[in-house]
Amino acid sequence: MSSLALKVHDVCVNYGEVKALEGASLELQAGRICGLVGMNGSGKSTLFKSIMGLVKPDRGTVAIHGYSPTQARKKGIIGYVPQSEDVDWDFPISVRDVVMMGRYGHMGPLRRPKAADRQAVDDAMERTELTEFASRQIGQLSGGQKKRAFVARGIAQNATMLLLDEPFAGVDKRSEATMTRLLRELAASGATILVSTHDLHALPKLADEAVLLMRKVLAHGTPESVLTPANLALAFGLDVLDRESAS
Numbered sequence: 001m002s003s004l005a006l007k008v009h010d011v012c013v014n015y016g017e018v019k020a021l022e023g024a025s026l027e028l029q030a031g032r033i034c035g036l037v038g039m040n041g042s043g044k045s046t047l048f049k050s051i052m053g054l055v056k057p058d059r060g061t062v063a064i065h066g067y068s069p070t071q072a073r074k075k076g077i078i079g080y081v082p083q084s085e086d087v088d089w090d091f092p093i094s095v096r097d098v099v100m101m102g103r104y105g106h107m108g109p110l111r112r113p114k115a116a117d118r119q120a121v122d123d124a125m126e127r128t129e130l131t132e133f134a135s136r137q138i139g140q141l142s143g144g145q146k147k148r149a150f151v152a153r154g155i156a157q158n159a160t161m162l163l164l165d166e167p168f169a170g171v172d173k174r175s176e177a178t179m180t181r182l183l184r185e186l187a188a189s190g191a192t193i194l195v196s197t198h199d200l201h202a203l204p205k206l207a208d209e210a211v212l213l214m215r216k217v218l219a220h221g222t223p224e225s226v227l228t229p230a231n232l233a234l235a236f237g238l239d240v241l242d243r244e245s246a247s
């Protein structure tokens with residue numbers, strides 16, 4: 001039986017004069033991987049931030065398993081892999097400590113890790129192939145490893161909803177394959193995954209469904225049904241797949 005993991009209803013977000021989202025609505029069932037595509041500035045990051053509760057919509061509602069973003073974050077059911085630009089990579093924190101942040105919701109107010117927390121962190125780092133980098137400062141990782149550190153944080157957290165903002169940007173093919181496999185495993189164990197990407201060719205392999213965004217949801221369905229030339233022309237203004245294969 002399917003269950004509704006995410007419901008975004010009629011969300012509008014303005015940054016001053018800029019209308020970043022204008023009536024975006026989206027529903028995702030649990031255990032699905034959904035690829036979010038749209039041109040630069042189409043509102044993908046703003047949608048993630050609205051779901052995380054980092055941006056407050058001027059209108060509309062967001063529910064994650066029936067909870068508001070604030071409740072969902074408190075309950076630790078939502079994990080976020082931000083765009084690289086949104087992270088201070090100079091912050092003096094080790095990979096292990098970043099992953100341990102995923103356990104904060106499971107600890108008391110003093111945030112003293114127990115054996116179960118350490119075990120969850122070890123397991124998450126192993127699954128993301130980061131064990132050997134545990135004591136490295138977070139900024140000393142490659143692009144793909146940095147992304148995986150944030151996924152590991154979500155795994156340690158036991159997040160049932162994972163939001164990934166361009167996890168494949170600046171990442172080599174091997175890291176991309178590792179990440180795709182990981183996301184598939186997480187979805188198979190029941191997690192719901194919303195992932196933004198500019199790689200339209202890789203989308204059918206990665207995702208069960210796709211969403212085309214241009215301040216609102218233009219199309220949502222299987223990748224094949226969404227990535228049609230007509231839809232892409234609407235969202236990007238030209239024949240993107242043809243242009244990419246020509247270059």
Ligand SMILES: Nc1ncnc2c1ncn2[C@@H]1O[C@H](COP(=O)(O)OP(=O)(O)OP(=O)(O)O)[C@@H](O)[C@H]1O
Binds near residue numbers: 018039040043
């Ligand atoms: N903090 C902000 N203040 C003002 N305008 C903003 C802010 N953040 C985003 N915007 C604007 O809102 C619009 C949507 O931005 P957003 O970052 O959500 O798009 P995006 O689809 O994630 O883009 P990209 O693919 O380039 O990452 C853009 O026009 C952007 O310039």
